[in-house]
Amino acid sequence: MLNAFTGAALDRAGDGRRRDDAWLAAQLEHPAARAVVAGDRGLRIADGAIELVPLAQLNGGTPLLLGLDASGPVFAYDEDPPRDGRVPMIGSGGVRGEPPKEASGDRVPLRQAAARLSREDGGLAAYTAALLNWHRRHRYCSACGHESDLVEGGLTRRCPNCGAEHHPRTDPVVIMLVTDGDRLLLGRQAAWPTGRYSALAGFVEPGESLEEAVAREVLEEAGVRVGRVDYISSQPWPFPASLMLGFSATYESGKPRIGDEELQDVRWFTRDEVETAAGEASNEDWTAGSPDGPLALPPKLAIARRLIENWLTP
Template structure:
């Protein structure tokens, strides 16, 4: 089974076609051109599916971004909110901090709740659209000279008309890892999470650092323990706004687990029996839902790669 936020089944046309301005312009006028519509409140869904709206029906908003082509024709991403400066919320988040609102019952559905309802293919397409739209919301100006930049290649590049600098969509690598010691797992907890929720440790990869080095450093910084063997398992795009989660397991080597920085409220070891019991509890579409009773372990939602790593550990 694929991780959530993956599975977009279309040709992303990451070749010379994108660099052909006439070809891109023709896609905008294609009679079967459609768009994923998103904005501050969420993504547009219809009958439990991601709605692909005919491009000709869309007005206002921002310049459509070419996601690729499928068997029908070109598919775009369309930000229905007008451009604005200052701190802007992430597309489909429902708020500036990127957390979805409790009520997702309106005509727009925040990305996390949407992916919980959608097929693998639609969920991957929704995440792709949101990630690209988020990047354009935050990169309208050249980071080299500060001038407004121009959209090119259908939206996969921005070019500064003043200094000529090219800017490409950013993806931030994040390592996320389960530290194991026989039949025990080391998990951490942030204070803002629902009651009882613990998850895998995680952190951004720093410049000049390998993924394995990042795993070892983050575990030592956050939990005060050293790890030995590091094994890669799986990855997951995390478009909040532009991360790529790289999942690992790491074997405990030495040290006493304790909170090492302000990011975590607690770190502790859990037995296989505790994790198995928590894995049997029902999941919630609301990612901010309350956890279990005090003193009980609540695992991350099943859409998160952290949960997939935990379930892989339980199965093996």
């Protein structure tokens, strides 16, 4: 499965090179140094692709080293100044990953970028957004509260006061299709468009295996128990920095019911219903609707859609 937000082809230089100050300085001065420019409105694009802007054309701010491609170093650059308080995510149009605003000028919101760009550029967009989002929210040391410094080209922050080191955070999320022969258990949130249902999902909790998280989330959200759990594939989800871990889970017992306030409805759908929905054009509308009407599947950029299509494939 080739999921959106994957495919960034960079040497991330995650070895000793990043700890070599002279090497890092040389990357900043490299004649081919370029940057992915992003901010509140989205990512900067040109001719349908991410625009790699020469680093020498950018003034102010601190570029973060993403890695190296065949031409030279590639950086991430936040074009909006740092701030305290409620900090919007890169290219989301809001602070909680709300539906994106329409693209304006040469900036494209992150969700739209994933739908419009190549898979490789989508992966680069996700990497850029996740790293910049982390730095926006972790300017201060969580141990003592002092403002921390960038080190290793931006893959670490170090506190000059207490010496604590902080690394980019990735939050694991399990997302699963509950199957029972030729039917699927899907749920919907009230904020989704009319008819849209999707796979169940939830964050992995401390001290919990992925398989345990799948079983717990299904029981909590839908009131049913599952047996066998199989891993399918994963997808970075930079809203702000999650990793979606896709599974299938075999239904064992229980009648579906709404188990918590996250869901508006949960129900079984037949293979015929799912096949019909998969044949319809993807609805990118984010206007809240109702559970009524024909089944509508999540957009193609979501791993949930890929899990469903994988289930439909003989």
